[in-house]
Amino acid sequence: MVHQDADFVNETEFAKTRAELGAAFARILGYFREDGAKSIRAIEDAFRARNAAALVTPAHTLKGEAAQFGAYRLSGMAEEIEMVARRCVETHEGPEELIEIVVALKPCFAQTMALLDRDASPVVARRPATFGRRADTTVSSFGRAL
Template sequence: MGPAFIRVLSYFHEDGTKSITQLEEAMREQNTVGLVIPAHTLKGEARQFGANPLATVAELIESTARICIETKRFPDELVKDVVELRRLFDETIQLFDKATNPLRSRGPQPAPGGFGRKVTNQGFGRL
């Protein structure tokens, strides 16, 4: 992973935070139209990074909001999904941060003595 990937990932973090905030505000204000664009944006960005659980919930919010605009009602049933979206987004960011942190150990280190195993007398020769 190079610096360009880290930069794009920071855009995802920034844009995603903005989208989540807009979704939460739209729910508080009962603004159905205000749910569509941030959910659509987050869905697309999450899919680009392979964050499919996040994208799936964002897609549900977007499609439900679009239907509710047509039927002229507010989607109260999405409250739990917007709350879940925040949790999934935070979890996704934590996973990306962990995977891209250069100070983090990259898995188990081999044991001293060669090729990940302890050197022992194998029954021949003298040691």
């Protein structure tokens, strides 16, 4: 399972995609959020039905869309599902061996989206204004600044 070693989001690829998409970036990221959720539901439904053939298309779609944003761990998981499902179709086997990766897919997608949203946000965390004075970082045992 090579995907476990992959970054959730490759910052270089993410920045490249963001620059290439320009003003359309937020809209395309929204499509990925919707399409990704649909693909995961389709994968889970196909797995529950033990339908290897029905796993292939949503896994393939998720693989490509995730890779576009540099979400290599999610893309790798989807690729593994796709490849195993294709083999299962060819050998007329059920996809039971995919249970761990299918169960891990939704949490990986959620974590990936959280990272993409964080990095895509136009709001940058800023230090509170101190109006020319140095902020006092001493805190009492009651959580109040001294």
